[in-house]
Each structure stands twice: as C-alpha cells, then as structure tokens.
Amino acid sequence: MDSDSSPFNPLGRRADLIIQERFRYYRGCARIEIRHLEFDNEHVLGSRPLDADNVNRLVKIFNIEGCSHFEPEHRVAAIISEEILIQSLIRSNTTQEALFDIIDPPTLFFEENTKLLCPYGKHRLKAAEEFGENWWLVELYLDGLPSEALSQLREESSNSRNFKDGEIYRIYRQYDLQHKTAQAKKWWARFESDDRRKDFRRLLGNSLLREGFDQLLPYIGLWDPLRSTQLERILGLRCDEEVYHYLQNIYNIWSTLFSEEKAPYVDPASWNWWKVGVFSQLFLQQKKGENF
Template sequence: MPESSFTQVNRRIEEERRAKFCGTASISISSLKPLLRTTNPVRRPIAEPLKRLYREEHGCRQEDNRHHAKATISQHDLEIALSNAGIQASRLQSDALPYPRLEIPPGVQLECLQGSDRIMAADEVFDGTNKHWIVDLYLDDLSDDLKTLFVEEYEYQKEPDDGEFYCKIRGYQGHHGNENPFFERIWLGRLSALSKNRRDLLDQLFRHKKYTDAFDTLLAIPALFCGFRLTVVHQVICMRCEEPNLHYLKHIRKIWSDMCSGDYQTMRLIDRSTIERVQGRAPGAFSTDHDELLSDLKSGRILGNFPEQQRDEIWIRICEVSRQCLIPSLFTFFEDRKFLSTAADCMRRLTGVGSKISVPSRLDEMFQDANQQTDRCIVQASQTAYVTIPGDAATRFDLGCRQLWLAAFREFRELPADVKKKDILAKARGKADETTLFEFASLANRLGFESNEISKIMRASLDLEVAKRLLLSARKPGKYRYPDFENCI
C-alpha cells in the first residue's frame, strides 16, 4: 500500500473518530453487550486472570483511560440518557472525575468494541451496586474501518501469538477475509516492531506458495492457528520433505471439515479450548479419551459455542473420524515434524539430498527397478524375511518408498544426522551404527533403488568399520594415539 494512501486512510479514520466521540460515562454492565469471544478464536480467553486481579484489588482502576471500554450508542438513546441524568452533552466530554453516571433506556444494550473481556470478568466479580464500567461512547453509525480499528486497537495491549498474526495478515490480504491494505500494513508493522526475525520468517513462508496455500486452507478453522509456530516454519521448509508435510496439512483440513460436516460457519465457531482439548486424542478408539472428552462436552469446555443438539451431532462425528486416527491440529503438525525430521536425516544417508531437492523427488530419481520381477513386489515381513505380492513398477516404487520411510522411523536413533562440527569427539557421539546403516542401504538396494551413497555404504567393509569404531571407543582420540591405527584395525 503506497505511503500516501495509508496516510489518507489513517487521517480519514482519525477525523471520523473525533467527530463521532460523545464523551465518557459510567454505564451499568447490564446495559453493555460484549463482543462474542468467537470473534477471535485464536487468542486464549483471559477472563479468569482478570477475575483474580479484580478480587485482589477489591475492584479495579476503571478511571484509568487505558482500562476504559468503548461502545456505540444511537443519537436517540444518548439524548434520552442525558435527559434522565439531567446533564448536558458537554459534561460527558469534559473528562472530569468523577465520570457522570448514565442510565441507558430499558431494553437497550450498547455494543462494546473494546474491553469485552474486562466487562465479562467484572460482571462475575462485582456485586449489584458496583456493576458499572467506565465507557467511552461513540455514535453507532461508525464506518467498518473505524469499528475494526477499535476492536484491534485494544488487542495492542496484549501480545498476539504467531497464529493470530498469520490469520490477521492473510485475512487482510483477502484470504478468508475482506482485503484491506490499510489494516494489512498495520499488522505487518506491528509484527516488525515485535520481532524482525518473525517478520522475515513470514516473508520466507510467503515465498513458498505450496506451504502458504496449504496453511491458507486451514484459515477456514481459525482456532487451529492457536498451535501455529511461525518461528518453526523455516525448519519445516529446510527439511526438504514437502510432500509428506503438505499431505499432513491436507489431512488436518479434511478431518476438521468432516467433523464439522463441511459447514463453513460451524468451522469458524470452533474455539481454541476445543482444539486444545481434542488434538492428539481419539475418543472413537480409546475409552479414556472418550470419557474425558464427553465430560468436557457436557460441561461446555469443548464446543461451547454451539447449542446442545448441534454439539451432540458434532460429537458423534468426532468419534466417527477418530476411530482410525488421532485428531490432528497445527500443534500436532509441528510436534510430529520433529519425528519426521529425524527420519528424513536417515533418508539423506541414502539419497545425498542437496539443499534444493526434496527427499521424495530424489527417491523418484533413484528408483531404477533393478533386479525386480516384472509382476511382483518385494515386501519386508521382518528384519530378515521378505515376501512378494502382485504389482507393477508403479506399485513397486510406491511400496519401496513406504518401506524405506518405515525403516527410517524404526532406526532413526541408530542413524543420527552427522554433527556439523570439526570436533572429533562430537563426531564420535553422533556417528551412525555401521550395521544398521549397512542393513538400511541393503534394503534400499533390494527394493530397486540405486545411488552413489548406497553403493558407497555397501562397498565398505562392515567388519572394518565396526573394528574402527570399537578402537576409537576404547581409546579416546583426545587422550590416546595408536602407533599404527590402520594395522590395528
């Protein structure tokens, strides 16, 4: 957005804010209508900490203008309230303590644009005579831009997490939201001020369209982004395992879409508490998960934004989809990435993957279908036993890749990544087990894969490598030097 356009929009909003400001008054909490918590499903509700604060303070510092709420009122209701209070409109704008008390006409509730969490906490803590709050009043014919600014301006007092930044910025870029360059620049600027590193990481993510598109599909369920980690995205990209990572993200979208019966409004009403309670669980398969989550369902700790009947319908679908798999989320995605990363390190010992080639793409290049039967596929039944099943070359490649990944997941502890240091002792601690590495390469070769790395591993004398490792373990290189190391091996 050009600087001149940003300045013009900002000036227009500020002129409107001053023109529509009616003044400040003490308003009964019962006359205030807080924004629904679902307006920001990514952020964790903070009502409980505020309740504890108010109890400790025996009230709160409402008069501090940083603690004021902001609400809209019609010109008609304002005039009635002023008349009933017997004061002039100028009294509201005098900013003199104590603030005048206004009684809003019966049946009227003012929409709060800021301070909803504080009002809800105060409503539960204060007694009947004290249930008032200091409110900055504005006429209710505000533009959408000014309303949005009020709502998000209050959020400046609370540091957003990575997921909220992503949702806001992408929403204002037009992805699952209305495009608005002005607010996009505000949120980008806020991210830059908070952390230059996180701002750079966001740009890095935007340069990888496939990942950005995959994350964007999850914006249909905003609460999922409570588990988003912008600070880890670069590690996901650098893994060079694009296909399995993208498949996982698509899996998240499908599972949650199925649980919500594909309904867009239902997906948007899912809250953070529900995500955090059900992720990584399988109530359709495990009785413990079922009983715990059913209790949460009955108490409203999960699916609290839905009426009882709809809540029960969603619960049935949750149990149905979790019969075969754990319920995924962005939190489980980033946690499972650690496991995939270790397996990918194992695979790189066979593929020799460079910085610009993904592991699956390299496996495709390595598959030569060498020494295979035309209509049969080799399947590893145990560590030493193999069987064959019917299948063509495409099936052999697919099964071969799956078996290598499974072997990598089984053996990752024995095949750690090489330590990128020149220190000999550090290398010794991170060295792969020679026997396991040889068996891993042999499996790849038997399944029809070929590479320089596989050939090098299989040409090496396994007995010599084991003897070398044992000698280095018996006499630490930093403390002892063999007179003729090769002869000793």
C-alpha cells in the same frame, strides 16, 4: 515539508483521516452497567476468542491493585444509536455536555433489554464481572461509524497488543486476501521482530503451503498454538507435499464438523479438546522422525 502532505507517508495520512472521522462520531464517556454491554462475534476480523487465561490474569491484577476504572487505557468503547443515547440522557437526568466531564462522568441508565456493542474489551469486562464489578467507564460512538474507523477502534486498543503469532498471521492474511493493504500492513507490523516476520514471509513465498494454511483461516481456534519458531521447524521439514496433505486432512475434518458459516465457532477450547493441534503434531513428528 508538512508531514501531512508528504508523499512518503500515505498510510500515516490515511490513518490520521480515519481517526478524524472517528472523532466525528465520538459522544463522550459514561459509567454503564456491564450487563448492557456485548461483543462482536468471534468471526469478525480483528476480534478474538475469549481466553480464560487472560481473564484469570486480569482478575489477579484486580485483586492486587483494583480495577482503576478511570485509567484512560482501561476504558472500553461502545456503539450507540442517537435515539438510544437521547432516551438514556433523559432517563438518567443528565446532558450531552456532561458526557465530556472527564473528572466526574455521569452514569447512564437504559431499558432492561438494551445492549451496546463493544468493539473490544471483552477480557477486561469479563474479569471485572468475576471480580464483582457491575459497571465500567465506556467511551461512546454513534452507530454508522465507518467500517475502517470501527476496525481501527477494535484493533488499536491497548490490550490488543497481546495477540499471538498465529492470530496475527491469520488476520493479516485475511486482510491481504481482501486487498486491504493498509490494514494488512498494520497487522504485519505487530510481529515486532524481523525474525518472526522472516518465518511468515517464507510461508507466504511457498505457494503450496500458503494454500494449505489459507484453507484453515476461517477456523479461528486452530491458529492459537502457532508460533514463528514452530513454523520455522515445519518449513524446515522440506516435505511440502506431505505437509500440505496433512493440512488438507485437518481442513477436511473441521469442515465436516463445522460448515463455513459456523467455522468461527472453532475456538481454542475446541482445538484443545481435539488433544493435539496440527502445528504441534507436525513438530512432534519431525522430532520422532515419523512419516506423515
């Protein structure tokens, strides 16, 4: 039986359809000055806070081997309107066809205040700026790209494979609560280990602790320190009500400092500023035999 029509592969078929839809909006590649590129707000599902350690890691790589602009896996993507694209082609004295020249893609020039939204690549471009680069090779997609296709583009970039356990669970759980089954399953698969999935499955099966952690979903930076091994120890405390009240106190503190609309501003740096994270504190108290 043709795999496309197989009744046992509905999610794969759906992913293929989304890719086909994405390609309808694809308009080729061009060199673009980094100053014209901007990124999603961190509250956008699938986006991630800027990680200074990751930026420094990439800068070190660039110092050793250069940026390798033309490596396909190093490209970033940007969303552009038809009007701005046409104006840029005229301004740059090039053509739409030239954007499909994979050997020598053109450079596009824009008006000074033009910004193109990049669904991913913020760490690579930030590192490139620090390294001294001022342009990058960008894949262009017309605006109007369907939300599922945009999410797929954002979440399937090569560098997005480095999400940490807490980030994966937070995004998985938010898709799960929105009943977006296909996207949720993609994020569940990112754990890449049955042992890691087992720990988070135990959390999902504990209604009280699941509710406690759910309250913290909007606060992106709070999830950075969470590892499956720490979660295993937290669940092993066997004092669910005390853990729940501790999580409730964390929520009360951060919700007082940041409204629901500003919750995404709580990044890893904010969390570190608070000195001790909830997950690490729970583990330390377990080791010391302290009460909550």
